[in-house]
Amino acid sequence: MVKIAANLTIKFTTICILLFIFGCATKSKDKKPETQQNSGVISPSSPVKTEVNSADNSIVTAPKENEVPVVTETEKPVVTAPVKKVPRIGIIFSGGGAKAWAHIGIIKEIEKAKWPIQSVAGFEWGAAVAALYAHKFSSNEVEWELSKIKDFKNVEENGNTLFDKQSVSELRAPFVCSSLNINKQIIYLLNRGQLNKLMPFCLAHPPLSEPYGQSVAEMGDVAGLAQHLRATGANKIVLINVMAQNTKRSFAADYESSDNILWVQSAALMAKKIQGVDDVVNINLDDYGIKDIDKKREIIAKGAELGYNEIKKLTAKYGL
Numbered sequence: 001m002v003k004i005a006a007n008l009t010i011k012f013t014t015i016c017i018l019l020f021i022f023g024c025a026t027k028s029k030d031k032k033p034e035t036q037q038n039s040g041v042i043s044p045s046s047p048v049k050t051e052v053n054s055a056d057n058s059i060v061t062a063p064k065e066n067e068v069p070v071v072t073e074t075e076k077p078v079v080t081a082p083v084k085k086v087p088r089i090g091i092i093f094s095g096g097g098a099k100a101w102a103h104i105g106i107i108k109e110i111e112k113a114k115w116p117i118q119s120v121a122g123f124e125w126g127a128a129v130a131a132l133y134a135h136k137f138s139s140n141e142v143e144w145e146l147s148k149i150k151d152f153k154n155v156e157e158n159g160n161t162l163f164d165k166q167s168v169s170e171l172r173a174p175f176v177c178s179s180l181n182i183n184k185q186i187i188y189l190l191n192r193g194q195l196n197k198l199m200p201f202c203l204a205h206p207p208l209s210e211p212y213g214q215s216v217a218e219m220g221d222v223a224g225l226a227q228h229l230r231a232t233g234a235n236k237i238v239l240i241n242v243m244a245q246n247t248k249r250s251f252a253a254d255y256e257s258s259d260n261i262l263w264v265q266s267a268a269l270m271a272k273k274i275q276g277v278d279d280v281v282n283i284n285l286d287d288y289g290i291k292d293i294d295k296k297r298e299i300i301a302k303g304a305e306l307g308y309n310e311i312k313k314l315t316a317k318y319g320l
Contacts, residue, residue, distance in 0.1 A: 087318045088118035090234030092226065092277070094270055095124025095219050096242045097208050097251075097290025098299060101146065102283055103129040105303025106240055107139040109311040113320060118234040119174035121225040123266075124217035125152075126242075127177035127202040128162060131195055134171040143300065151293065152208035155200040163195035174232040177202035178225060180218040182211060187218050189228055207252050207259040208290065219266035226276030236318065237277050242303065243267040244282035251290050263290065279317075281310045 091110075093103050103126060110117075117137065122130030132142040148161050168175055168191055176191040179201040190198045204212035205219070226237045243266065251263030274280075283306045288299055 085235075087116060087236040087320070088234050089115050089236045089238060089318075090119045090121070090226070090229030090232070091117060091130070092222060092229070092237065092239045093120070093122040093126030093130045094239065094241045094243050095122075095126050095205070095217060095266065096285070097125060097152065097205075098292040098296060099242045099285045099288055099290060100125035100129055101293075101296040101299040102242045102285055102303030102306075103240055104139055104143050104146070105300045105305070106281065106283065106307035106311065107133060107142060108304050109307045111137075111139055113311055113315040115315070115318075115320060117173060119176075119229045119232040121176045121178075121229055122202070123178055123219045123225075124203060124205050126240075127217070128158075128199065130177065131168075131171070131175050131199065132162065134173040134175040135166070137172060146296070149293065152203075152291075155203040155209050155212050158203065159196040159199040163199060166195050168192055168195060168198075174229075176225060176228050178218040178221055179215045181215050183214045187221055187224065188215075189224065191228075206262070207257075219262075220269040222269065222274045223276050226274065230276065236279075238314065239270070239274065239277050239280045240283070240307075241270045241280055242283045242285055243270050244284045245286060246284050247286050249286050249289075279314055281307060281314070283307060283310075 093100070096102070107129075120130040120134050122128070128146065129142055132145050133139070135141065145162055149158055152158070174191070176189050177199070179188045179190055180186075181188060188201070190202060192198075200212040201215045202217050204210065204215065205217040222239060226239075229237055243263075245267060251267070252260035254260060270280075271282075283303060285299065285302060288295060288302075292299070
């Protein structure tokens with residue numbers, strides 16, 4: 001009996017082992033491999049896929065293995081602020097005999113406002129102011145040099161007094177003045193050579209002085225000077241006009257004289273809208289005449305007084 005029981009036990013154990021082995025083999029055969037869809041993991045050999053979320057236009061990039069997905073906003077175009085155009089100012093100083101000393105007062109206001117001056121031009125004694133200012137950009141320097149002038153008669157002597165042998169090329173800013181050759185009936189824009197040599201052609205004008213070398217100061221071609229200043233790089237042209245009038249006072253003693261007619265004509269041209277000129281600063285000096293050189297200190301102060309608000313307006317307009 002004992003022997004029979006032992007044999008039965010061995011058989012039962014053998015059957016159980018065979019059933020276990022068969023069951024494991026069957027399970028292994030039926031098991032399917034995991035897919036990317038089920039696991040949510042992309043294998044290293046698979047390409048990275050990028051999708052756009054239509055809800056908020058964000059970009060969703062499929063993560064790499066063991067990496068947390070990252071959502072980034074769509075790149076927005078960079079909006080740059082408009083570049084501020086800095087004005088490069090060209091100034092034209094009108095003529096005016098003794099009235100031209102008012103330009104010094106106006107330059108004082110321009111210096112306070114720190115205008116970026118590109119180039120300068122002038123008519124008659126406004127040309128002397130322009131050349132002196134282009135030398136050192138200093139109203140005090142202009143005032144000091146012009147204090148040496150006692151009368152207007154000898155333009156050659158005055159040119160030597162103010163400029164000696166200084167050359168236009170030595171100035172800190174481009175400069176030009178205008179002269180009319182009576183014989184040839186041609187207007188010349190003078191901007192080269194020694195200032196003491198060329199300046200008399202731009203200063204001479206009756207009744208203050210006789211013509212010089214058959215030439216007189218040209219007092220009407222503002223557009224020509226404006227065009228020249230733009231050619232030097234100026235993009236804002238300002239005319240400082242000290243010949244503005246509120247009354248019909250004479251520039252010369254005799255209202256109907258040919259000398260006075262020349263000055264009235266020049267003042268009328270300055271009063272019109274001029275092509276190429278962006279802005280005009282009109283300074284009314286009816287209380288002073290073109291020969292009042294003995295009142296130059298008063299005229300300088302009046303120029304600063306009348307020019308203060310005008311320069312302030314333009315400073316704000318140009319964003320300075």
